[in-house]
Amino acid sequence: MSTQADSPRVALVTGGSGGIGRSVVERLAADGFAVAVHYAGNRARAEEVAERVTASGGQAVVVGGDVADETEMAAAFDATEAAFGGVDVVVNTAGIMILGPVESFDLEALDRMHRTNVRGSFVVAQLAARRVRRGGAIIGFSTSQTRLQHPGYAPYAASKAAVEALTLVLARELRGKDVTVNAVAPGPTATPLFLDGKDEQTVETLARLAPLERLGTPDDVAETVAFLAGPARWVNGQVLYVNGGIA
Template identity: 70%
Template sequence: MSSPTRVAVVTGGSRGIGRQAALRLATDGIAVAVGYGGNQAQAEAVVATVTGAGGRAIAVRADVADETAVAALFDAAEASFGGVDVVVHAAGVMTLAPVAEFDLDALDRMHRTNVRGTFVVNQQAARRLRRGGAIINFSTSIIGLALPGYAGYAATKGAVEALTLILARELRGRDVTVNAVAPGPTATDLFLDGKDEETVARMAAQPPLERLGTPEDIAEVVAFLAGPGRWVNGQVVRANGGIA
């Protein structure tokens, strides 16, 4: 009797690191529920790429901070594919400004997506994942770099790290791993937005590998944690080319 297909829910799956993670997991034979916040066309393009290569995927719209919508995302994955084994929570937003000048409404919006959203998605994952499952959250290497202007964003990701480490221990006996990936500067739209060429070049030169990361680099770490990396649990993996 063949083993059941492994199934992943990927939030933020329509673009950037989330998109690449969804595509990478599909190459391992994992069925993917692509969660997206607003861009239906991009999410459906990911599904088309997966299915065109012989894989299985669906696109489901869900505001990650809305517990009803996230429950419906997991329901859709279970109804389509039979269960959920992997959760990759890549949805997030970033607003940059010095603390003294930070718009507090923008801070609240960022907390809603990055902190509450992570909690809501992890709550559903903790309730539903099958044995042998994996939860993969996203932090940032900015926490270690402590760059000016990133305080609000890094604070939300500090909360993600705390949640990740504690949830790993709360799931004792479930055979479910919980880890976070903390990318360094990575060539995504989120990172490149608003940066001039000089700034991008300077940040690309910082790691010993002397380049920006790519979504593919990060997706390989996700695939490891989702599959063979069963002995890695309760960790923050800093995938940044050695920058910090």
């Protein structure tokens, strides 16, 4: 078996077949990482992402599981370690967004979203805390809506505020392990998750919020993830707002 010294660094990216997740996978692979592309429901799409990586000369495997299920995610970590010998970076992009006002929000929808965004983030962070190798990084995903406070986003923003709290505390709990823990908080980003259900005028209005006067792209976010996964060893216990200057 190869050793860590003569093997590429290894990243497990949850939601790796989605909009931002796909860009993160491709960017980390371009930086030389061997990547485990995680999916929850669409294996074919994850396999497509992995094939793009391998076609470009990189290394990738596909792993599945419900992020909120600790047994399934432990198996995903096991599969990553079996393929590549260990895990150095975990990027948890997996999440769902359901919008609506607090007054009339469906509590079953709230439970479903919080199961993925809160429990799922905790399960992935817990496993990562146990299994990421020294010199590694754990990167969660929040949202700029925790600052923007737009009406309709309260249930979603609340779930992501929990990710921020988890990030800040876990970074300090891992003292002495040489593992950084940070979160990325994108602003309006042109992904299927963000664009779903929004009319053209709403999208244009949101695009104008940033001084740069455009929506973010998945590649913009992946650039920040790559920074935290690689050279940013002195950035720890932080939430990085990646939103073009909105807030």
